[in-house]
Amino acid sequence: MSSPQLSWAQDAFCLEFAPMSDLVITNLTKKFGRLTVLDNVSVTASDGQILTLLGPSGCGKSTTLWSIAGLLRPDGGSIVVGDQTLFNHDSSAFLPPERRDCGVVFQSYAVWPHMKVRDNVGYPLRLRRYKPEALRRRVDEVLELVDLSDQADRFPHQLSGGQQQRVALARALAFPPRLLLLDEPFSNLDAKLRERTRDWLLQLQRKIGVTTVFVTHDQDEALAMSDRIAVMSTGTVRQIGTPEQIYNDPADLFVADFVGTSNLLEGTVIGRAKGILTIKIDGLDQAIHVPSAIDSDGVVVAVRPEALALLPDDASSDGYEMTVNGPVLDRSYHGHHFRYRVGVGEQALVVETRERTDSSHVRVGIPRDGYKLFRPRTDPAPKAAQ
Numbered sequence: 001m002s003s004p005q006l007s008w009a010q011d012a013f014c015l016e017f018a019p020m021s022d023l024v025i026t027n028l029t030k031k032f033g034r035l036t037v038l039d040n041v042s043v044t045a046s047d048g049q050i051l052t053l054l055g056p057s058g059c060g061k062s063t064t065l066w067s068i069a070g071l072l073r074p075d076g077g078s079i080v081v082g083d084q085t086l087f088n089h090d091s092s093a094f095l096p097p098e099r100r101d102c103g104v105v106f107q108s109y110a111v112w113p114h115m116k117v118r119d120n121v122g123y124p125l126r127l128r129r130y131k132p133e134a135l136r137r138r139v140d141e142v143l144e145l146v147d148l149s150d151q152a153d154r155f156p157h158q159l160s161g162g163q164q165q166r167v168a169l170a171r172a173l174a175f176p177p178r179l180l181l182l183d184e185p186f187s188n189l190d191a192k193l194r195e196r197t198r199d200w201l202l203q204l205q206r207k208i209g210v211t212t213v214f215v216t217h218d219q220d221e222a223l224a225m226s227d228r229i230a231v232m233s234t235g236t237v238r239q240i241g242t243p244e245q246i247y248n249d250p251a252d253l254f255v256a257d258f259v260g261t262s263n264l265l266e267g268t269v270i271g272r273a274k275g276i277l278t279i280k281i282d283g284l285d286q287a288i289h290v291p292s293a294i295d296s297d298g299v300v301v302a303v304r305p306e307a308l309a310l311l312p313d314d315a316s317s318d319g320y321e322m323t324v325n326g327p328v329l330d331r332s333y334h335g336h337h338f339r340y341r342v343g344v345g346e347q348a349l350v351v352e353t354r355e356r357t358d359s360s361h362v363r364v365g366i367p368r369d370g371y372k373l374f375r376p377r378t379d380p381a382p383k384a385a386q
């Protein structure tokens with residue numbers, strides 16, 4: 001298939017998009033029978049931003065998206081776009097989906113197999129009674145936008161998966177949407193095409209500036225695509241922030257564990273004085289001293305693999321919070337870094353570094369500002385992102 005690229009002339013392009021819109025979701029609640037799947041979810045996306053809902057399977061991402069689209073009616077809270085209320089439980093306001101002007105793209109594409117590409121894309125315009133000439137012009141514009149002008153008269157089964165996904169996107173953009181809602185739009189694409197389509201979609205979104213809500217359980221995708229990420233777990237929002245905030249300053253152990261990889265070292269507080277905790281990490285002799293307000297006896301030290309330093313066995317520990325020695329259990333090569341697992345007490349520390357070593361025994365340095373302290377988790381661990 002042809003590779004998706006932005007190929008339209010910037011100046012010549014004149015798509016008119018609807019007035020851009022802030023999205024404000026407040027205390028959204030949804031129950032299915034006795035099961036509360038959204039529990040006071042509050043998130044916002046500013047004009048033209050990409051807000052990503054990220055979380056493990058079943059945490060309520062799609063339910064939130066469907067509530068925005070009007071395909072589900074929540075049991076509490078409100079959804080407002082710009083000056084328009086889409087839903088407000090207290091005032092019983094519920095705008096039907098066809099009046100919300102949301103362009104929705106699902107994981108399964110949901111393009112109509114019996115319609116040619118141009119008819120698929122023109123469908124929302126026919127529903128809105130566009131005159132034939134205006135409809136044709138608009139369809140041509142949107143097909144050019146998604147780089148499918150040369151496929152307009154083909155049927156979906158004659159297209160690749162990536163092209164079908166772009167038909168779905170063109171259809172979502174045909175009637176200028178106030179919001180673009182994307183529910184795992186790349187999950188049926190292979191890894192390479194997924195990455196290219198992601199870059200392409202990001203460029204496209206920047207070009208047209210439509211406020212976008214993007215649902216994914218893939219943290220790499222979320223980090224790469226988003227202005228802001230809302231990390232969700234069991235129907236609640238655990239943290240909202242920029243990708244950098246979410247990755248570098250996770251609010252709790254769930255976020256630290258779900259977004260990226262973290263070494264999680266369990267420890268016990270053996271001393272507290274003037275806001276400084278003395279912590280003994282299980283299986284190690286050394287203690288670390290950390291300013292923290294955590295009041296539990298057990299703690300977890302979270303440290304990213306790339307924050308750890310791989311040192312020679314006899315290196316000095318100067319400049320590190322702590323150094324530990326251990327055998328190299330295994331090593332693997334990942335192109336831009338090596339990944340080592342180093343046995344430390346009962347656990348294995350994962351270290352990612354560009355340094356190559358063939359030593360069977362190494363010293364691992366934990367830098368002073370390279371870790372975070374959390375309370376132990378009381379909820380179930382997140383399922384691994386696929």
Ligand SMILES: Nc1ncnc2c1ncn2[C@@H]1O[C@H](COP(=O)(O)OP(=O)(O)OP(=O)(O)O)[C@@H](O)[C@H]1O
Binds near residue numbers: 037057059061062
């Ligand atoms: N129509 C329904 N009836 C009953 N339970 C439902 C219904 N739709 C969703 N659920 C439940 O609501 C919870 C949240 O589902 P949702 O699809 O929003 O999760 P998600 O985070 O999008 O998951 P995934 O990544 O697997 O799509 C799940 O426990 C799911 O089983």
